[in-house]
Amino acid sequence: MEREKIDIDVVFVGGGPAGIAGAIHLAKIIKSRNNGQLNVSIAVLEKAREPGSQLLSGAVIDPRALQELLPDRWLEAPFEGKVTKEKEKIVYLTKQSHFALPIIPPPLRNEGYYVGSIVKIVKWLSEIAEEEGVDIFCEFPAKEPIIKDGAVIGIRTSDRGVDKKGRKKPNFEPGVDILTKVVVITDGARGNITKIVDDKFGLSLSSNPQVYAIGIKEIWRTKNTVLQPGAVIHTMGYPLNDLIGGGFIYGMKDNLISIGLVVSLEYSNPTIDPYLEFQKFKLHPFIKNMLLDGELIEYGAKTIPEGGWWSIPRVYGDGFLIAGDAGGFLNNQRLKGIHLAMKTGMLAAETVALALEKNDFRGEILASYYRKIADSWVKDELWESRNFHQMLHRGTFLAGMHSILGKIFRGRAFGLFDRLPTEAGHKLFKKLDEVEKVEYNLEFDGKLTYDRLTGVFKAGITHDEDQPIHLLVQDPSICIERCSVEFGNPCEKFCPAGVYEIVEDDGQKRLQINASNCVHCKTCDIIDPYQIIDWVPPEGGSGPNYGKM
Ligand code: SF4
Secondary structure: OOOOEEEOOEEEEOOOHHHHHHHHHHHHHHHHHOOOOOOOOEEEEOOOOOOOOOOOOOOEEOOHHHHHHOOOOHHHOOOOEEOOHHHEEEEEEOOOOEEEOOOOOHHHOOOOOEEOOHHHHHHHHHHHHHHOOOEEEOOOOEEEEEEEOOEEEEEEEOOEEEOOOOOEEEEEEOOOEEEOOEEEEOOOOOOHHHHHHHHHHOOOOOOOOOOEEEEEEEEEEOOOOOOOOOOEEEEEEOOOOOOOEEEEEEEOOOOEEEEEEEEEOOOOOOOOOHHHHHHHHHHOHHHHHHHOOOEEEEEEEEEEEOOOHHHOOOOEEOOEEEOHHHHOOOEOOOOEOHHHHHHHHHHHHHHHHHHHHHOOOOHHHHOHHHHHHHOOHHHHHHHHOOOHHHHHOOOHHHHHHHHHOHHHHOOOEOOOEOOOOOOOHHHHOOOHHHOOOOOOOOOOOOOOOOOHHHHHHHOOOEOOOOOOOOEEEOOHHHHHHHHHHHOOOOHHHHOOOOOEEEEEEOOEEEEEEOHHHOOOOOHHHHHOOOOOEEEOOOOOOOEOOOOOO
8 A cells, every 4th residue: 555645844743832832833933924824834743632632741830931922812821720929838748747848949939830731731722723724633643754865854654553463454544654844853751753863863972861750640629629729739758758759739720639749760679669659649648638538530640851951962953853851851940841842842943934944954054943942041941950850869958959059059060060960760770689679568449549550541541452562572581581580570560550561371471561551651661671662652542531631
């Protein structure tokens, strides 16, 4: 069957805040030059069924980029509530008790920002993008970049209608080759297209290795109004005492609260289970009292790039740019990335507009994107926090001092060091015989705590079982012969959706992959100790289907 070829001038790969904001901004620039006419075709490729429905974030949104993108309309955004000084606190959790910190360090202050659902915000932005003439192609996962003579010249989308053995089904449709002048890659944390392009062009050779956290989040409907819309509580301490991370609880409209735990994927004990840490978090009296008699509405997980400025790869090359989480544009010190995703998408759009004018899409032209970033508030913000994550490895107290003294030290660690290194999380695992096994002894009560499968159900997953497994394990024999012995198969613990299971058939152990549970968080791709797992997109539309995340 002939593979269809489509010509589109500019393609954004991934319909998150970076891709959609970039597409809107580009359409507006082009129209402003052409008496309101959009004479360039712009498309966004999105793997989900609907715009925004596979996105997940906390989220407290700094509206700066949104104000720049839509100066007359940004207040129409479907925010949940405005953050005020009175509605914000940081709480330290001991095992059974808690206390509020007397001050909130400046980077964590959120007064004047907005609690929001990234799903709802991006749905709203997508409607504006379509009004501006952008085509949003949902259920179109980008499978691979099309590369010719060292330049990215397009994107191949995934085939549809292939069964689990790789055979064509009656509804088979080959993926499409979308040929473009320039591709803006906005496929999120550990995006599959970014990963291929990074490997191919060595984009990360001079940057620190990117490091990630997993954020596990639930939306609850509480019985009474326990938090006002716009309320923001961040927690430190229990249950993550020896781990890097913390919790959040945000107030939304209609008695909904957003509750989550962020666990840095840089722990050394392979028996740690972030999902169970989250269940422990909910059992803490401070949290439990808020959720009592409430109802779990939605569950999900995603990874967060935390490395900061020094982990950002080269974000341009012949025919491509990278923006948003895909490029690591997230401020870990402020716990925020949406505004940086949008702004880098917009700066990418300005660069594309310039390249279109010159009709030249070589890396040396697109390199002006990096200069735009360096001249913008993106660099100002990330430069000041460039050593924050590395300082967290030296203890919360030092990191806190570093963050408080950030303005004086201009982000230098201990006032001296410009660039502290990071190490990729998968290299930090110790062998089983070097650690003490973490025992959780949790019983799920079905009221406050739930097993992974209930979580998966609440992620609204749709996934045709009869399709190829999209978690590609290069050599499953390693899982049984080496990993079981050396690390105790941490994939069973770090996956928040119960995708990986070591099962026994006729006395033989084997890895079972429950691919249809996958919530697309990418944790396995990131921290598998042998780096033999590749997450690739399943058939278009498969995966979580969030409404309020
Ligand atoms: Fe996340 Fe991988 Fe599990 Fe999917 S299989 S939910 S990407 S850890």
